[in-house]
Amino acid sequence: MNTSQISRRSFVRMSAGAAAVGAAAKAAIANATILQPTSLAAPQDSASDSGRKIRFVSIGTGIRGCDLLRSARTVPTGICVGAADLYSTRLTAAKEAYGADIPTTGDYRTFLDRKDVDAVIIATSDHLHRRVTLDAVAAGKDVYCEKPMSHTVADGFAMVEAVQSGRRIFQAGSQRVSSILYEKARQIYASGRLGQVHFVDAQWNRNSPGGAWVYPIPPDASPQTIDWDRFIQDAPPHPFDPIRFFRWRLFADYGSGLGGDLFVHLLSGMQVITGINAPATRAYSSGGLYHFKDGRDFPDLLETIYDYPSADGGFQLHLHCNQNNADGDERLSFFGSTGTLVVTGRSVTFTPQNVTPQFEGYGWNGMTQAQRQQGMDEWHAAHPTPPPPFDPTGETFSLPKGYDDTAVHISNFFRAIETRQHVVEDEVFGNHAAIGCHLANYSYFHHNVAMWDPATKTIKG
Ligand SMILES: NC(=O)c1ccc[n+]([C@@H]2O[C@H](COP(=O)([O-])OP(=O)(O)OC[C@H]3O[C@@H](n4cnc5c(N)ncnc54)[C@H](O)[C@@H]3O)[C@@H](O)[C@H]2O)c1
Incomplete structure (x- = not known):
């Protein structure tokens, strides 16, 4: 085990005792800590300067996007200020998941123009992770992108390059790493x-x-x-097919x-x-x-x-x-x-x-009594002190019960935005996975x- 690898790496952690549900869980989520010392560029209207909540928009509010919104509601350090999805009914689902007041749109790019948006949470199908991440990074937003980070190897390296040259915080969405x-x-x-x-x-x-x-x-x-x-803009052309849309996996x-x-x-x-x-x-x-x-x-x-x-x-x-x-x-x-x-x-x-070292008799079963006794005597001579x-x-x-690793993962992302320090599941980690x-x-x-x-x-x- 290379423990130095571990100690160099960012860890966003909370104590086991603090993980209980209810008020204690909310407090623990708010107090999650980060140990990685690398600083990254702050968003335009820095949340860390003002101490205000991290303002994020949710892009892709299907099955996972709505779950993320429900978990994000329990994280006091951030606030959803918009939701975008290509399927209009899912904009209603997003409001039901987070709150009726959030603005919604079919085109996420309208949110990227807003200076008061710090970050995006991306939960689109895999093939659009690259496009949405690159657009968000180009607009100066920090990115939480669902797993798998990339749809192809080339997509992953393009995302790493964009995130690093834009000096953005990036977190991939395998929430277990924050558990x-x-x-x-x-x-x-x-x-x-x-x-x-x-x-x-x-x-x-x-x-x-x-x-x-x-x-x-x-x-x-x-x-x-x-x-x-x-939906198919970065995929081969195909006529409308609801099976492909809802069962894209x-x-x-x-x-x-x-x-x-x-x-x-x-x-x-x-x-x-x-x-x-x-x-x-x-x-x-x-x-x-x-x-x-x-x-x-x-x-x-x-x-x-x-x-x-x-x-x-x-x-x-x-x-x-x-x-x-x-x-x-x-x-x-x-x-x-x-x-x-x-x-x-x-x-x-x-x-x-x-x-524990011990005389192994099995290999002596095909030997004579005298050979076995000799083997045992030699073994004990070589091991004079009985092992503990x-x-x-x-x-x-x-x-x-009730522990929500997704809420902790989101909380760690918000904290990283505030401190400008890497999270454990950053772009390099997510790309390797x-x-x-x-x-x-x-x-x-x-x-x-x-x-x-x-x-x-x-x-x-
Ligand atoms: N971390 C986890 O445990 C976990 C669990 C489930 C899914 N996921 C991941 O979350 C992502 C979404 O999965 P899902 O099950 O929610 O899929 P889904 O099909 O239910 O939802 C995806 C949504 O993204 C929308 N979308 C696609 N392209 C868009 C775009 N350009 N702009 C706006 N909206 C767009 C679609 O309209 C759809 O509503 C996938 O990458 C998946 O692997 C992660």
Whole structure:
């Protein structure tokens, strides 16, 4: 474990005790702290100067956008001053999620012209993350962009370049990195109690149409209510199709399949716990489309084996998502030489392994009694002092009921805007996690090992 990587990195954290629901949770969210010392440019009308609330607009107010608005309502350090969406009904949904007073529009660019807007929260389909981020950065806004940060490798690097040259705060939207659960797991990992870790297993499974993105098509969906041309502006031309609009995750033109939807959360979690902030060097995927044969581009079972560099000499990450059986749900397991760390959606468990030196009799079973006795005598001569007894005590930590990691993640973003300091899931971190999705999909669709080439910043294979 390279603890210096961790200590250099930004961490936006709150205490476990402060994570309870209600007033205490609100206070804790307001008091989240940031440790990264890099300063970035302030917005035009600096919120940090005035001490006023961070003023943000929400771009894309569908399923996630409305959830973000509901969480943002509980964060006292910011205020939503507008919502934009291409589907007019979702502007009503945004008002219902946050408040009837927020101004709404079909064209987010009208908000970018406003000097009193500090930031944007982007929750559009993946293929528009780049365009909206670049527009927002060009207008001097700080950006919270949903995961996966990029739809392609090139998009990710274009976003990194724009954010850094514009000296903007950027946060990708894998909210688990701000959770006290992941902070607890990071602390256990950094303590060295796992020993050397060379194998990590991560999974996220579902077994329902909704879990496989077969989302409802509302009856009012039509070219009159949806600005289809704007939806497909960075994608190949296609006639209006409500299935493509509401179930965009099924199609490579707009989404990234299991890689972009679920892998990215597990990859971000792995990055924050291990302190590794780099792409995998190699990835190999397999899988298939077994159940949801509805014309989608992506498999409903995907598994990828990655090679990751680490201070211990590297590890294998086996990442798998199945939409045909929900057993196991969400789970990230680190198998170390002296212990195992398992992170689920709501808990962290550390279990030590008994590696106390002992005479191993099994290998002597095919020997004579005399040989076995001699082997035992020699072993005891080489180990004159009895080892300390094994302490099997592990550790378990569970999230408090009602804990909202999205609210904490939003709060951390607002705090970063105020202090002009990086958040942990900044543009570089988010780009590395997204590259993991692209490596997985590249290997799956090319039937080949995907190699990351840092010199050209491209995937080869
Ligand atoms: N962090 C999480 O846990 C989490 C959960 C779900 C989704 N997401 C991410 O959030 C994003 C949105 O997912 P979703 O499920 O809400 O999709 P969705 O289809 O329900 O909503 C997307 C909305 O964006 C709007 N939109 C698209 N382009 C736009 C533009 N140029 N201007 C304004 N509005 C535009 C669409 O009209 C739509 O209403 C995706 O990137 C997804 O991966 C993250």
